[in-house]
Amino acid sequence: FCTMYTALPFFGFLLACVLADDTLNLVKITNANPSTAKCIDGSAPAYYFREGTGAGADKWFIFYEGGAWCVTLQECYERSLIYSGSSNPYAPTLVLDYGFFSTNRTVNPLFYNWNVAYLKYCDGGSFSGDNDTVTYYNGNPLYFRGFKITQAIRNSLVGKGLRGATDVVISGCSAGGLAAYLQLDW
Numbered sequence: 593f594c595t596m597y598t599a600l601p602f603f604g605f606l607l608a609c610v611l612a613d614d615t616l617n618l619v620k621i622t623n624a625n626p627s628t629a630k631c632i633d634g635s636a637p638a639y640y641f642r643e644g645t646g647a648g649a650d651k652w653f654i655f656y657e658g659g660a661w662c663v664t665l666q667e668c669y670e671r672s673l674i675y676s677g678s679s680n681p682y683a684p685t686l687v688l689d690y691g692f693f694s695t696n697r698t699v700n701p702l703f704y705n706w707n708v709a710y711l712k713y714c715d716g717g718s719f720s721g722d723n724d725t726v727t728y729y730n731g732n733p734l735y736f737r738g739f740k741i742t743q744a745i746r747n748s749l750v751g752k753g754l755r756g757a758t759d760v761v762i763s764g765c766s767a768g769g770l771a772a773y774l775q776l777d778w
Contacts (some may be wrong), residue, residue, distance in 0.1 A: 608613040613696075614689035617711055618682055621744045629744035630735040630760035631714035632668055632677035637708035640686040640710040641752065642695075648705030651759040652748070653692060655710050656775075658766025665729040670732060671716050679714055686710065702762070711750055711768070715741055719771040721739070739767075742775050 605701055620636040629637050644651060659676045662668035671677035693708060694700040715721055715738030722739040746754070754760075764772035 599617075614642075614687050615619075616642040616686045616688060616708060618684050618686070619748060621683075621741075621748055628737060629670075629740040631679050631738050632662075632716055632734050632736070633672035633680070633714075634733055634735055635679040637714060638679040638682055639745050639746055639748075640708075640712070641749075643752070644707035645705045648703070648707070650753070650757055651706040652656070652749075652754060652757045652761070653703045653706045653708050654760065654762045655693075655708070656711040656719060656762075656764030656768030656771040657711060658764060658768035659713045660767055661718065665727065665734065668716050668736075670730045671730055672732070674740045675712075675714075677714055677716060679712065682712060682777050683690060685727060706761075707753065707757075707761075709745070711742075711745055711764075711771075713768055713771075718767045718774060722776050727763075738771075740773070740774075745769050 597637050617640065618638055620638045620639050631637055647746070662671045668677065675681045688710065692700055692703050695704050699706045711719070713719070715736065717736060717738050719738035719742045721736035723736040727734045727736065762772045762776060
């Protein structure tokens, strides 16, 4: 939501507003036990975060990203090479300026000023895998540790104030929607 005027052309003004308010910052979980929480390729799990403000400072919107499952080892290996199985290609920031993610009070009157955690999906199994062993496919290590990813992110969010939350909404889409249902009690 923008309250200032600028000398930039209209689209420059709009972009400045989106970047100022609707940007979430990448948080990689690097302090988790290295043998536990990992994306399929072994990289660190991650989420994007924007701190709440004003009356929303103690309220949380947690969103599990979706993206289908990998079913075969070949599918999981292929996934490990891209953003849906590795945190390596994640950008340092993510702009979410729509729907429940928007900071525009008119667009999003319920959650515009809440803390937002956008959990990146990199495990291929709805954040539910709990396998401590390493699986190899054609000599390449694959990790199925989605539940441990959820635990590590939860611990990180507690450090950002989740423990003192007055309101929490947990959501997701596709495989992330299933994760929201499966992980609701954490």
